[in-house]
Amino acid sequence: MASDTPMGKQGDEFEPAPGIRGWWIIYADIFLYDGDNRNLMLLEMDSTTWCWGFSAQELAKQFRMDVGLLLLNNRIGALTVQVENMPTVGTTKRVLHTFEIPMHGSVQVIVNIERPTGRTGYGL
Numbered sequence: 001m002a003s004d005t006p007m008g009k010q011g012d013e014f015e016p017a018p019g020i021r022g023w024w025i026i027y028a029d030i031f032l033y034d035g036d037n038r039n040l041m042l043l044e045m046d047s048t049t050w051c052w053g054f055s056a057q058e059l060a061k062q063f064r065m066d067v068g069l070l071l072l073n074n075r076i077g078a079l080t081v082q083v084e085n086m087p088t089v090g091t092t093k094r095v096l097h098t099f100e101i102p103m104h105g106s107v108q109v110i111v112n113i114e115r116p117t118g119r120t121g122y123g124l
Helices: 056-063 067-075
Strands: 013-017 020-026 030-034 040-046 049-055 080-089 092-101 105-114
Touching: 013 030, 013 040, 020 067, 030 056, 030 067, 049 056, 049 092, 056 067, 056 092, 056 105
Parallel strands: 030 049
Antiparallel strands: 013 020, 020 030, 040 049, 080 092, 092 105
């Protein structure tokens, strides 16, 4: 069930890939997922929209809580995320994601995105 937060569909469940459950943090931008052993996932919504997925298991571990509590905090709109571009190092774009839950503190995750030689766009 979606919360009434300005983020819209926060907490809504969807399937980013077969057999993987996902929950939006920011609709069509950032989500949590379970059912895959990777710590990070990139989802192509359409030809121009890419979304970042973060492992619910790994993020819950960083917050020192179980996954159910993390998903509950997301569903009620208590989980927030701030995204900040960091200085690029060589051809690596760095993006800082700061997740926060009131009374549980914050967790920072840096995503490094490599830019292949000769290409103008970034990819994994």
